[in-house]
Amino acid sequence: MQPSRAEVHQRIARISAHLYPSNPQIGEGSMLERANCRAKGGAPGFKVAILGAAGGIGQPLAMLMKMNHLVSVLHLYDVVNAPGVTADISHMDTGAVVRGYLGQSQLEGALTGMDLVIIPAGIPRKPGMTRDDLFKINAGIVRTLCEGIAKCCPNAIVNLISNPVNSTVPIAAEVFKKAGTYDPKKLLGVTSLDVVRANTFVCPLYQLTVNYSNPSQESRLCFMIDFRAYGISLDTSVTAFAEVLGLDPREVEVKPPCSFTPEETEYLTKRIQDGGTEVVGAKKGAGSATLSTAYAAVKFADACLKGLRGDACVVACAFVASQVTELPFCASKVRLGRLDWRRPRKSLLRAFRKEFPSSGISIEFQIQ
């Protein structure tokens, strides 16, 4: 005789309780969800929400986050098609439990209890548009979503992708200030696409290879460059490639060390500054960079989760409240996580302090 559904649930719960006696990160959700997650080998991890998950960036981002072993619960929110994307992604045989949320009335459910919220919601550019042209619509979207974050997960780390990043981040900050939940160390504009582009365009000049195969793995070559350092718009973007080229010996494996001719500098500066427009033009009205953005955003989100986990000295670029310029916000290197090692290696610590004395704000996440 076939066991009833309730009996199946009970059996799964019994087996799962036996195999995994405690798993606090997966404390919510139905017994079946928890059991499913554990049966698939799900480890304790973080709860991540993607707002705008059905979009061009949102979908590949959701797929890649589902593959991230640091994620135990993945909430996918959008005003359209969230259930479809959720059903699709939930069939991937990786650990994270996926839940979908559709429309404003479900925003609260999507956000409650989240550790990290990634926001790619908003309209993208079409040919002939600047990022500033997106401001009016995207500012409103970001404002509403951040009001939800302030209410439902005020301690979450926020990774803001929606353009123009140099305006949406200050808007988010104002929303959080108004709600009394603003923590500048937890609000990060995502600029990692520039780093990814820099890696890609620099490599051929030096016959270098980058490990592209796994987005959660660090690239062997990782230039800490940020071309939104002076604002995201082209005319205010960084003017000299070499000036902002910081080489971290632990992340860059370049022998002999890089140096650029003036022609190479000009080529690289322009290529990276114009990278977004190159893709917008090639897509002929069908949007802006989505796949490379998702890849870059996942690398950054992964760095944030590692910081939350307590890893030491995770360094990335982001657009943040600035402590290193007179501007209120600016892109710079940020340290995500602890500075010290659990078992401190003094020479490494000294080298790290020397390398990053004032190169960026130090974001040391509070581990709750």
Ligand SMILES: NC(=O)c1ccc[n+]([C@@H]2O[C@H](COP(=O)([O-])OP(=O)(O)OC[C@H]3O[C@@H](n4cnc5c(N)ncnc54)[C@H](O)[C@@H]3O)[C@@H](O)[C@H]2O)c1
């Ligand atoms: N920071 C970066 O490096 C970077 C790179 C590329 C694109 N972007 C920006 O990211 C944004 C998204 O780009 P895309 O190509 O994914 O656009 P898209 O139009 O394909 O997707 C946007 C998604 O947001 C959703 N959305 C709209 N309003 C919403 C709301 N109120 N709540 C939740 N979801 C909402 C839409 O339904 C859609 O699914 C754009 O603003 C784009 O300029 C940033």
Ligand SMILES: O=C(O)C[C@H](O)C(=O)O
């Ligand atoms: O260029 C855009 O509009 C999207 C993004 O900022 C990019 O650099 O690709």
